[in-house]
Amino acid sequence: MTTSAIGNPTVGFELAGDRLLLTGGEAAHVLSVGRTTIYMLMRAGELKPVHIGRSCRISRGERERYVARIDTSSDQEQRAGQGTVFQEGLTPSA
Numbered sequence: 353m354t355t356s357a358i359g360n361p362t363v364g365f366e367l368a369g370d371r372l373l374l375t376g377g378e379a380a381h382v383l384s385v386g387r388t389t390i391y392m393l394m395r396a397g398e399l400k401p402v403h404i405g406r407s408c409r410i411s412r413g414e415r416e417r418y419v420a421r422i423d424t425s426s427d428q429e430q431r432a433g434q435g436t437v438f439q440e441g442l443t444p445s446a
Contacts, residue, residue, distance in 0.1 A: 372411060373402060373404075373411055373412075374409060374410050374415075375407075375408075376390045376391055376410065377390075379399075379415060383418075390410070393418070399415075402414075
């Protein structure tokens with residue numbers, strides 16, 4: 353643990369998921385994906401960032417909504433018997 357400029361203790365990635373706003377890199381770590389994936393999801397509108405000046409952050413609520421959306425879509429695919437989603441034009445090999 354280190355101390356910030358104003359004397360408050362700061363913690364690395366271990367508690368990053370508890371903070372209200374995370375950078376793209378921190379959000380990537382919490383969601384176990386690459387930083388590039390986070391920015392791709394933001395461009396695609398899947399994750400809606402908070403802009404503060406030139407900074408871009410992902411809120412705790414947005415991370416939770418994203419996980420709930422992908423969890424719900426995964427459940428719906430399994431109930432529909434699809435299980436695995438393949439890219440258009442690709443079929444599973446036998």
